[in-house]
Amino acid sequence: xxxxxxxxxxxxxxxxxxxxxxxxxxxxxxxxxxxxxxxxxxxxxxxxxxxxxxxxxxxxxxxxxxxxxxxxxxxxxxxxxxxxxxxxxxxxxxxxxxxxxxxxxxxxxxxxxxxxxxxxxxxxxxxxxxxxxxxxxxxxxxxxxxxxxxxxxxxxxxxxxxxxxxxxxxxxxxxxxxxxxxxxxxxxxxxxxxxxxxxxxxxxxxxxxxxxxxxxxxxxxxxxxxxxxxxxxxxxxxxxxxxxxxxxxxxxxxxxxxxxxxxxxxxxxxxxxxxxxxxxxxxxxxxxxxxxxxxxxxxx
Numbered sequence: 024x025x026x027x028x029x030x031x032x033x034x035x036x037x038x039x040x041x042x043x044x045x046x047x048x049x050x051x052x053x054x055x056x057x058x059x060x061x062x063x064x065x066x067x068x069x070x071x072x073x074x075x076x077x078x079x080x081x082x083x084x085x086x087x088x089x090x091x092x093x094x095x096x097x098x099x100x101x102x103x104x105x106x107x108x109x110x111x112x113x114x115x116x117x118x119x120x121x122x123x124x125x126x127x128x129x130x131x132x133x134x135x136x137x138x139x140x141x142x143x144x145x146x147x148x149x150x151x152x153x154x155x156x157x158x159x160x161x162x163x164x165x166x167x168x169x170x171x172x173x174x175x176x177x178x179x180x181x182x183x184x185x186x187x188x189x190x191x192x193x194x195x196x197x198x199x200x201x202x203x204x205x206x207x208x209x210x211x212x213x214x215x216x217x218x219x220x221x222x223x224x225x226x227x228x229x230x231x232x233x234x235x236x237x238x239x240x241x242x243x244x245x246x247x248x249x250x251x252x253x254x255x256x257x258x259x260x261x262x263x264x265x266x267x268x269x270x271x272x273x274x275x276x277x278x279x280x281x282x283x284x285x286x287x288x289x290x291x292x293x294x295x296x297x298x299x300x301x302x303x304x305x306x307x308x309x310x311x312x313x314x315x316x317x318x319x320x321x322x323x
Contacts, residue, residue: 027067028100031093033060034072038082038090115144118311121158122167124251126298127151129273130167130183138318145311153220153251158302164312165302169295179299182319188292189230190272192284197264204267204288207231207238214266215242216257218250226250229269231291238291242269258284 033050036057040046043054050057065072072086082090122131127149135147150163158166167182191210204210210229218226228239244266248256254274261268262283268275272292278284286292300319302312 027060027064030060030064030067032097033057034064034086035090035093035097037061037080038073038086042080113144114142114310114314116309116311117146117148118165118309118315119148119150119163120165120167121150121152121163123153123169123298124151124254125153125271125274126167126183128254129187129271130298134183134319134322138315141318142311142314145314147315151251164309165300165315167298167300169298176304177301178304179301180316180319181297181323182300183297185297186294187297188272188294189269190275190279190292191229191231191267191269191287192261192275192279193267193287194262194264194283195285197261197266198285198287200264207240207288207291210240210242210267210288213242213244215244216246216248216261216266216268217242217244218254218257218270219247220250226269230293231288232293233291237293242267 033046033052033056036050037043037046040049043057046052047054047057061073068085070085071083072089074081074083131149139145139147158164193213201213204213207229215229220226228241231238231240246257246260246265248254254270257268257270258275258278260266262278267287268284275284279286300316302308302316308316
């Protein structure tokens with residue numbers, strides 16, 4: 024037999040106040056509303072719970088027994104709701120993100136440490152893969168992708184740098200021996216180190232841009248490595264003189280800064296817009312995701 028929780032609370036407040044008017048003042052309600060709730064509860068249970076007179080309201084024996092059992096039970100309900108309130112006031116739980124390898128390497132490292140420090144009760148789980156997935160069907164709260172891969176029914180929030188570039192580089196000793204390309208098409212006579220996405224597609228053609236001119240070349244070379252797990256190998260082979268590499272600038276920046284790699288065709292490096300954090304606009308946003316979205320927006 025189920026009773027309405029609001030009616031149970033109304034009965035308990037009237038019994039404690041020993042009157043409908045005093046209970047109504049304390050609850051910010053009306054005496055008639057509380058009276059109707061108690062009548063509804065008594066009709067539902069089939070017993071009288073309160074003795075009413077013009078001067079007082081006193082629990083019946085059945086009412087007293089109900090109060091005895093109801094008080095700790097409703098206390099547990101309130102405690103449970105307080106726990107849920109913590110998720111709103113101090114977000115807690117798991118935030119699951121599906122991101123491309125490029126974002127895992129060059130975007131999240133500048134954001135996650137500060138986010139985790141600000142929200143110690145949130146655990147972030149990263150699924151890094153380059154294929155586009157349905158984040159809802161995959162069990163993720165949100166994803167990170169570039170704008171051309173976003174679905175129209177998703178909410179998108181800019182995350183990380185708004186402009187990124189592809190960079191091309193080789194070891195200085197290699198360039199001294201083989202010559203420095205002056206035009207993207209010159210790459211066709213050089214061994215090039217290429218990547219392959221998880222989908223199986225090669226990271227090509229390599230695209231270059233200078234002014235209004237855009238040039239695409241299909242490079243060839245002795246090494247193809249997975250972008251998901253072997254980017255460092257591509258960089259290391261380039262540093263060792265194995266050929267020319269073309270990757271996200273952020274991935275090559277440490278080797279460029281140290282001089283281990285030298286920029287190639289720098290005037291032709293192509294820029295592109297940065298990624299977006301995206302999530303479904305058709306579901307209630309869980310507190311950990313709301314906290315992350317707000318954090319990312321504040322960082323923009």
